[in-house]
Amino acid sequence: MHRNHKLYHFLVERTWSLTENWYESLDKENSLGVYASNDPLVIDKVKQQNHEFHIRFCKVFDNNESSEQFSIHFDEWINSISKDEEHLNTPIDVILHEFFVTQNQYLDLIEEFVRTSSETYSQETINRWNRVVIKNFNYVMTVFTREYHAHSQLRLKAQQELIIELSSPIISLSSSLALLPIVGEIDTDRARFILENTLNQCVDKGIRHLLLDLSGVVIIDTMVAHQIFQLIESLSLIGVKATLSGIRPEIAQTAIQIGIDFSKTSIVSSLEQAIATSKTY
Structure with missing residues (x-):
């Protein structure tokens, strides 16, 4: 003992x-x-x-x-x-x-x-x-x-x-217009968060038009590219128009390779153009 x-x-x-x-x-x-x-x-x-x-x-x-x-x-x-x-x-x-x-x-x-x-x-x-x-x-x-x-x-x-939340902010430009600038590397987890967070914030803030700028994204894989364009489709289902800007050639090629349809997506070359074409909102 x-x-x-x-x-x-x-x-x-x-x-x-x-x-x-x-x-x-x-x-x-x-x-x-x-x-x-x-x-x-x-x-x-x-x-x-x-x-x-x-x-x-x-x-x-x-x-x-x-x-x-x-x-x-x-x-x-x-x-x-x-x-x-x-x-x-x-x-x-x-x-x-x-x-x-x-x-x-x-x-x-x-x-x-x-x-x-x-x-x-x-x-x-x-x-x-x-x-x-x-x-x-x-x-x-x-x-x-x-x-x-x-x-x-x-x-x-x-x-x-x-x-992740701070790196994917929804910036209100007016009562119904907002900007989502995406910067840096996007992996599957971050892409999933962006999808969920963006939809929730658009509903909470009453956003009708979202400017989605990808000029700060250097490269994304096929799964992430699919999720980003899935976000655009999801936005349309809740009544939010999405305008894409700043798509790099590599990202465009990845999107084409996996068969993403651009025909129903509003695309402009730069964020300045996106803001200029959103004046009616």
């Missing part, structure tokens, strides 16, 4: 010194993210988070704490830290390094406890305590890495969606 009342209290009494010693040992000049911050609020928060870690971790030696309770309480801490914005802005390898530093703090404290204790503990008992520390740090780091990755992916997806 690894639980020991005296060891537990020995560790609990040193939780704040563990935090302060850990923070003082940080190489802030060469560190990154949350550990390099000079913001007093960030520094205070990361210390509180570290101290909360110790309060929960010490319970692994508490006679009144079951293994199930320990996991539940620690999972709460892990979930909170893994989605913390400051930690998400810190490379995962830097965070894991600090976990290993903290693990060594516990191994050193166990050594100190044995050395200063009035009781004598067998090497088997000491080894058991050390294995418990390492085992539970492995658990914490494994779960933290998994949760950190999950939250990072969610944040990345949200950022990508925002970038």
